[in-house]
Amino acid sequence: MAVATVAALLAALGGTLWLAARRFVGAGVQRLHGGGNAGLMHGKTVLITGANSGLGRATAAELLRMGARVIMGCRDRARAEEAAGQLRRDLRQAGGPEPGPDACGAGELVIKELDLASLRSVRAFCQEMLQEEPRLDVLINNAGIFQCPYTKTEDGFEMQFGVNHLGHFLLTNLLLGLLKSSAPSRVVVVSSKLYKYGDINFEDLNSEQSYNKSFCYSRSKLANILFTRELARRLEGTNVTVNVLHPGIVRTNLGRHIHIPLLVKPLFNLLSWAFFKSPVEGAQTSVYLASSPEVEGVSGKYFGDCKEEELLPKAMDESVARKLWDISEVMVGILK
Ligand SMILES: NC(=O)C1=CN([C@@H]2O[C@H](COP(=O)(O)OP(=O)(O)OC[C@H]3O[C@@H](n4cnc5c(N)ncnc54)[C@H](OP(=O)(O)O)[C@@H]3O)[C@@H](O)[C@H]2O)C=CC1
Numbered sequence: 001m002a003v004a005t006v007a008a009l010l011a012a013l014g015g016t017l018w019l020a021a022r023r024f025v026g027a028g029v030q031r032l033h034g035g036g037n038a039g040l041m042h043g044k045t046v047l048i049t050g051a052n053s054g055l056g057r058a059t060a061a062e063l064l065r066m067g068a069r070v071i072m073g074c075r076d077r078a079r080a081e082e083a084a085g086q087l088r089r090d091l092r093q094a095g096g097p098e099p100g101p102d103a104c105g106a107g108e109l110v111i112k113e114l115d116l117a118s119l120r121s122v123r124a125f126c127q128e129m130l131q132e133e134p135r136l137d138v139l140i141n142n143a144g145i146f147q148c149p150y151t152k153t154e155d156g157f158e159m160q161f162g163v164n165h166l167g168h169f170l171l172t173n174l175l176l177g178l179l180k181s182s183a184p185s186r187v188v189v190v191s192s193k194l195y196k197y198g199d200i201n202f203e204d205l206n207s208e209q210s211y212n213k214s215f216c217y218s219r220s221k222l223a224n225i226l227f228t229r230e231l232a233r234r235l236e237g238t239n240v241t242v243n244v245l246h247p248g249i250v251r252t253n254l255g256r257h258i259h260i261p262l263l264v265k266p267l268f269n270l271l272s273w274a275f276f277k278s279p280v281e282g283a284q285t286s287v288y289l290a291s292s293p294e295v296e297g298v299s300g301k302y303f304g305d306c307k308e309e310e311l312l313p314k315a316m317d318e319s320v321a322r323k324l325w326d327i328s329e330v331m332v333g334i335l336k
């Protein structure tokens, strides 16, 4: 018995160490890969929702380094300012190019307040964008909330469906004109593999009859994919492309609503460090879809690790996608 226990512990320790070693090598390769694109985004304006944390922050860091003007659409100005300060410090410490007009200069960071749980905030944000921004080359619908307790947005929508889908639905529609006038331009939507466990229950989109926090998250991520495919269909011929991705499992703040007993939290942190991607690794596909010439003209596709992946039939259902679009228009008040 003792021998078996020791063997099991050694195997677990060995496995964790091997994974940790692999992560270091992988991360190094990722950084080297990213290094070759300095200046690629010079002169381009990118809007990233939820850019003060996790994947959005890592995506902003990379696109900033590549020379983009990055607009951080965040709901909390203090957190956004803190993140922006760190991003600028990181850029300087990495010896990266100074922000500036020359072709290889780093880009610049702009903070604008955007709360996707409030249609009023989304409209005010878009009005400011249209007044102040001459162009929009890339919109990255990144912000998200995961398995929160049952709450509703300011407009009465179930919070995950409201923030992850409906807020981005209105935002994208209100910025379509600017995206079209900036063509060739791109929309990038951050979904999740967990879409597979979702369904669009048109009878109870706000989960008023019953609430399952996991199914609601999955529903919102399935909605991201259906929205992407319907938008791609409607944008044919405009030179505005839209693609959707899953980042893998990434060590971010998304798990803030997951209750972990205090005693096992250190173990979960260790496991997440060994098994989860870093935000930089998780952001690679968002950066790829936002910037790579390889996907110029590609639209309506689902990506993971910078490669196109197959979708389940329920995510390819055009009639459900069209019905979701029509209902979303009514819910957010986009009058025909
Ligand atoms: N981490 C993972 O393993 C995975 C993540 N994803 C997706 O990645 C995306 C980014 O999440 P991740 O970086 O992991 O998590 P984080 O919690 O670190 O970042 C989420 C971001 O969304 C913002 N946000 C939340 N609610 C709102 C709102 N109402 N209005 C505006 N912004 C809001 C947060 O702002 P604030 O800081 O103020 O809360 C934060 O900036 C999400 O769409 C998520 O579904 C998909 C698969 C796996």
Ligand SMILES: CC1=C(/C=C/C(C)=C/C=C/C(C)=C/C=O)C(C)(C)CCC1
Pocket (backbone or CB within 6 Å): 146, 191, 192, 193, 194, 248, 249, 250, 251, 252, 253, 254, 255, 256, 258, 260, 268, 269, 272, 276
């Ligand atoms: C980092 C970390 C955690 C976060 C887990 C997360 C963020 C899981 C998200 C999974 C998703 C969103 C999958 C697909 O969409 C825990 C478990 C709270 C423990 C502490 C360390």
